[in-house]
Amino acid sequence: MANAPVQRMSQLMAKTLRDDPADAEVLSHKLLVRAGYVRRTAAGVWTWLPLGRRVLANVERIVREEMDAIGAQEVLLPALLPREPYEATGRWDEYGPELFRLQDRKGGDYLLGPTHEEIFTLLVKDQASSYKDLPVILYQIQTKFRDEARPRAGILRGREFLMKDSYSFDLADEGLAESYALHRQAYQRVFDRLGLDYRICAATAGAMGGSKSEEFLAPAEAGEDTFADCPNCDFAANTEAITYELKPVDGSAVPALEEIPTPDTPTIETLAASLGVPASATLKNLLVKVDGEIVAVGVPGDREVDMDKVEAHFAPAVVEMVTEEDFAGRPDLVRGYVGPQGLEKVTYLADPRVAPGTAWITGANKPDLHAKNVVAGRDFEVDEYVDVVVVREGDPCPKCGTGLKLDRAIEIGHIFQLGRKYADALKLDVLGQNGKPVRVTMGSYGIGVSRAVAALAEQTADEHGLVWPREVAPADVHVVAAGKALQTELALEVSEKLRTAGLRVLVDDRAGVSPGVKFTDAELIGVPQILVAGRRSAEGVLELKDRKTGEREELTVDEAIARLTAMQA
Amino acid sequence: MANAPVQRMSQLMAKTLRDDPADAEVLSHKLLVRAGYVRRTAAGVWTWLPLGRRVLANVERIVREEMDAIGAQEVLLPALLPREPYEATGRWDEYGPELFRLQDRKGGDYLLGPTHEEIFTLLVKDQASSYKDLPVILYQIQTKFRDEARPRAGILRGREFLMKDSYSFDLADEGLAESYALHRQAYQRVFDRLGLDYRICAATAGAMGGSKSEEFLAPAEAGEDTFADCPNCDFAANTEAITYELKPVDGSAVPALEEIPTPDTPTIETLAASLGVPASATLKNLLVKVDGEIVAVGVPGDREVDMDKVEAHFAPAVVEMVTEEDFAGRPDLVRGYVGPQGLEKVTYLADPRVAPGTAWITGANKPDLHAKNVVAGRDFEVDEYVDVVVVREGDPCPKCGTGLKLDRAIEIGHIFQLGRKYADALKLDVLGQNGKPVRVTMGSYGIGVSRAVAALAEQTADEHGLVWPREVAPADVHVVAAGKALQTELALEVSEKLRTAGLRVLVDDRAGVSPGVKFTDAELIGVPQILVAGRRSAEGVLELKDRKTGEREELTVDEAIARLTAMQA
Incomplete structure (x- = not known):
């Protein structure tokens, strides 16, 4: 196959914009739209224009090569999936409104695949019958x-997106651990080649089920995930995955519970101020409804409750906030003065910081009264400990105790040891070496291919625009004809030579566009090398500019070709 | 990038089957399932297994290269599309039940794109503002x-399938003709490279609208299209697109209309037999309801009406057959004895063979009576002439009059000159050279990528299985270890050498599988060259078999490598 033709900007479907799109909140969204890489088709649904399609294809290629390298086999499953397998695993309902459901002309129920565990499980059930057929990674x-x-956030979180998903099938836990390790290494190679800055963090498994799971997080302000990094040890985790250890203390010396009048203290702040204690000495009790049943959640007064953690804890049950109406006919629940002591008809969950033996100031379940010296395990019982507080900068590292640093990040990859959840639901067995059926254990692994493009844009952009790493860039070199016919002729001539030498070339041959606009566009588009045919074109001298470093040098045509070709090696 | 690793059959997810799947009707369906290329996920929804995925990727690559070569720019649009643009062109309704419609969590209406004319039109409306931005092919x-x-028919007609669709945008008709010609050439190169036997046939435009359109039809028994080929001239057309020319005759010498008793002649056959005339002398009048209104269609008694043509003629109106109830209260319609003369309240359509001046035997609109010498234009008026009869083998070629030959075929490509239908509906203008807006003219062009795989399977298979052309095959060579450890060792060794030489290698290294089963599987899978490490392995001699011709020869390892490498050139 011949090299791809030189792409002329005069013909390229990539209109650059001077202004940020009105609905753009994050950098990658702004830049990818402005530089003509993507366009919005509907909410969360995007069109990839020619430059964007190329970058996406490059990411696809890198992912494919690294997956092939660990012996994974590429397949292609449909997006339109039947309801039954998702019914069997419970996900038809559990997914809630996030699942696109539809009916065919005969009224059959279908969904648009959000992820394919069920269908891969059934595929392997059809294809593999013996222990000899495993392990396999698809x-x-x-x-x-x-x-x-x-x-929101452009292609960072769309409703239709491109993903690499893979699934491993093993006979035993050690095999799963190995498939998991292979993926972990492949992901590192993928993200290294993409030139992404990332951390591998412990993560919750979310709606996937299963045990061990790690996320690949790319630090970026636009990220929707918050991760904690220990400045002292190697600990890094999604804050959702950090749990505080339960450490009971000796509370036997605490004086007896005492009720204290506290008029006009409707909030933790006013209460703490009026008593002259820190908010952390008080116990805050949040009431929620879980499938309609009231549940109280106790956390130290200075901590926020992470509702995502509460929801994840009770999933698939539905969690709602209590309303005024829920207090009607419940004299045991005194609004603003709830305390766990005597809350007999209500399930009481507490943060591990409310450990047995700790003493608190909390509501007395009577208007305008609080209670002090309220000791966990003595004055009230905790039905279940669960960490639901928002992790804060400076919280102790679970590994070494040093204060944690918090950062925003984009989840670019996720690896899960699913175990036998799906194999159990869909009865995936193979015949073992002893002739008896063995239940298969699975892993599930994802890379957000389209999201990786946005993450790269976020991390590498500068004040002038996009700055693509070479392997991902839509071209190797962006040739700019900065002038009239002479410059355009030289630009086209050198472009053709570069193409013949094996480079992917974009050339700005637009007539009636000023050199200034062309330079601005070249910076915005972010091809790694910019080769300008400008003032010294008559002498055959070009200027080569490195998009990232801004370094420039003047070169003859032959020198420029030699230099650029050498960069590909 | 290093060459793809050698693919071992012992690890490959491709279970071959000895028997045809129970639901398979056509050859490609049977073979692609049996050889482990595809698996059914739901009705009309398929999974591509590793071997199938490779073939599909090869077809994709060829299509991409040839589209790039005509200067087309690759983009990627979403499948999930908003209702509004399809509402604007009328296709939201016109598509009927063939369109998958769904709602998002907010109740917004969406569809799954069956083809993307609307969205491409809007994309170009957003991106192109001036005549300088055109022409463009995306x-x-x-x-x-x-x-x-x-x-049905496996992946020949699925509900989810892979397609290359492209769209051209031009200022003037000549530009559209050129974009159309470029596509026609590119399609010829694609199908030639794929090794498909095909005809370019005049076609109806179907639901697309527009004027000129041609189909690329691959002759195959499993095809759903019938095309006519002239054995004398270069005429070839989908039978749906063939129309008989209206040729009025002089009917002035025909005697006056005469009613004749015809008891017990409920069918054309019994009528013709009792009168001793050929069925072609009688006029058959079919009654249908068009949006509830009764319409009569007259055709010669020996011809069948093609309901698809009738439906296409009236689309988007709904065409139904009349029922017993429709005759109630209509004394003018005598079942079995309908004739066009005196059918005043009914619209009368007729085949061009019922030309002005032709005389017929037809119903007398009275029970047990027919009429003869019923002359078109004298005794009855035709409201509209439209060719709705099924084309028959031996019908005259519209170009030279020779009797046509009919064959079944698979539609693998379709090219349309859409004109301004979509540009009008969505108001796609650009500023012309004179500063005034110019309405853009469009073309739309499709290749069924997944269908092309099935068409290839249909055309190239033999009694032993699939026979892939080299550029499409899932591997260049299929190495078979026909024996024990010695043969397996040699097979793996030569496989690795072939990989290093740049070949894509599949090696059957399965333990405990007999040479016979391996040979059968190799024939079924259809890689072009089969290299067997068998009886003379100890001497380092292999047998090379050409899958297509069946030719065999014995070669040393080095000779085999040289021979196979030379084939790639």
């Missing part, structure tokens, strides 16, 4: 659909 | 969805 690069409540 | 290789009434 992957696809395929379009996924999720009806996000708030599609 | 393409994508993307998943389409159509809720076929009878998904």
Whole structure:
């Protein structure tokens, strides 16, 4: 196959914009739209223009090569999936409104695949019958659909997106651990080649089920995940995955519970101020309804409750906030003065910081009264300990105790040891070496291919625009004809030579566009090397500019070709 | 990038089957399932297993290269599309039940794109503002969805399938003709490279609208299209697109209309027999309801009416057959004895063979009576002439009059000159050279990428299985270890050498599988060259077999490598 033709900007479907799109909140969204890489088709649904399609294809290629390298086999599954397998695993309902559901002309129920565990499980059930057929890793690069409540941030969180998902099938836990390790290494190679800055963090498993799971997080302000990094040890985790250890203390010396009048102290702040104690000495009791049943959640007064953690804890049950009406006919619940002591008809969950033996100031379950010296395990019982507080900068590292640093990040990859959840639901067995059926254990692994493009844009952009790493860039060199016919002729001539030498070339041959606009566009588009045919074109001298470093040098045509070709090696 | 690793059959997810799947009707369906290329996930929805994924990727690559070569720019549009643009062109309704419609969590209406004219039109409206931005050809290789009434024939007619669709945008008709010609050439190169036997046939435009359109039809028994080929001249057309020319005759010498008693002649056959005339002398009048209104269609008694043509003629109106109830209260309609003379309240359509001046035997609109010498234009008026009869083998070629030959074929490509239908509906203008807006003219062009795989399987298979052309095959060579450890060792060794030489290698290293089964599987899978490490392995001699011709020869390892490498050139 011949090299791809030189792409002329005069013909390229990539209109650059001077202003940020009105609905753009994050950098990658602004830049990818302005530089003509993507356009919005509907909320959370995007079109990839020619430059964007190329970058996406480059990411696909890198992912494919690294998956092939660990012996994974590429397949392609449909997006339109039947209801039954998702019914069998419970996800038809559990997914809630995030799942796009539809009916065919005969009224059959279908969904648009948000992820394909069920179908891969059934595929292997059809294909593998014996222990000799395992282990196997299957992957696809395929379009996924999720009806996000708030599609935002451009292609960082779309409702239709490109994903590499893979699934491993093993006979035993050690095999799963090995498949998991292979993926972990492949992901590191992928993200290293993409030139992404990332951390591998412990993560919750979310709606996937299963045990061990790690996220690949790319630090970026636009990220929707918060991760904690220990400045002292190697600990790094999604804050959702950090749990505080339960450490009981000796509370036997605490004086007896005492009620104290506290008029006009409707908030933790006013209460703490009026008593002259820190907010952390008080116990805050949040009431929620879980499938309609009232549950109280106790956390130290200075901590916020992470509702995502509460929801994850009770999932698939539905969690709602209590309303005025829920207090009607419940004299045991005194609004603003709830305390766990005597809350007999209510399930009481508490943060591990409310450990047995700790003493608190909390509501006395009577108007305008609080109670002090309220000791966990003595004055009230905790039905279940669960860490639901928002992790804060400076919270102790679970590994070494040093204060943690918090950062925003984009989840670019996720690896899970699913175990036998799906194999159990869909009865995936193979015949073992002893002739008896063995239940298969699975892993599930994802890379957000389209999201990786946005993450790269976020991390590498500067004040002038996008700055692509070479392997991902839509071209190797952006040739700019900065002048009239002479410059255009030289630009086209050198472009053709570069193409013949094996480079992917974009050339700005637009007539009637000033050199200034062309330079601005070249910086915005972010091809790694910019080769300008300008003032010294008559002498055959060009200027080569490194997009990232800004370094420039003047070179003859032959020198420029030699220099650029050498960079590909 | 290093060459793809050698693929071992012992690890490959491709279970071959000895028997045809129970639901398979056509050859490609049977073979692609049996050889482990595809598996059914739901009705008309398929999974591509590793071997199938490779073939599909090869077809994609060829299509991409040839589209790039005509200067088309690759983009990627979403499958999930908003209702509004399809509402604007009328296709939201016109598509009927073939369109997958769904709602998002907010109740917004969406569809799964069956084809993307609307969205491309809007994309160019956003991107192009001046005549300088045109012409442009955009393409994508993307998943389409159509809720076929009878998904059948495996991947030949699925409900989710991979398609290359492209769209051209021009200022003037000549530009459109050129974009159309470029596509025609590119399609010829694609199908030539794929090794498909095909005809370029005049076609109806179907639901697309527009004027000129041609189909690329691959002759195959499993095809759903029938095309006519002239053995004398270069005429070839989908039978749906063939129309008989209206040739009025002089009917002035025909005697006056005469009613004749015809008891017990409920059918054309019994009528013709009792009168001793050929069926072609009688006029058959079919009654249908068009949006509830009764319409009569007259054709010679020996011809069948093609209901698809009738439906296409009246689309988007709904065509139904009349029922017993429709005759109630209509004394003018005598069942079995309908004739066009005196059918005043009914619209009368007729085949061009019922030309002015032709005389017929037809119903007398009275029970047990027919009429003869019924002359078109004298005794009855035809409201509209439209060719709705089924084309028959031996019908005259519209170009030279020779009797046509009919064959079944698979539609593998379709090119349309759409004109301004979509540009009008969505108001796509650019500023012309004179500063005034110019309405853009469009073309739309499709290749069924997944269908091309099935068409290839249909055309190239033999009694032993699939026979892939080299550029499409899942591997260049299939190495078979026909024996024990010695043969397996040699097979793996030569496989690695072939990989190093740049070949894509599949090696059957399965333990405990007999040479016979391996040979059968190799024939079934259809890689072009089969290299067997068998009886003379100890001497380092292999047998090379050409899958297509069956030719065999014995070669040393080095000779085999040289021979196979030379084939790639």
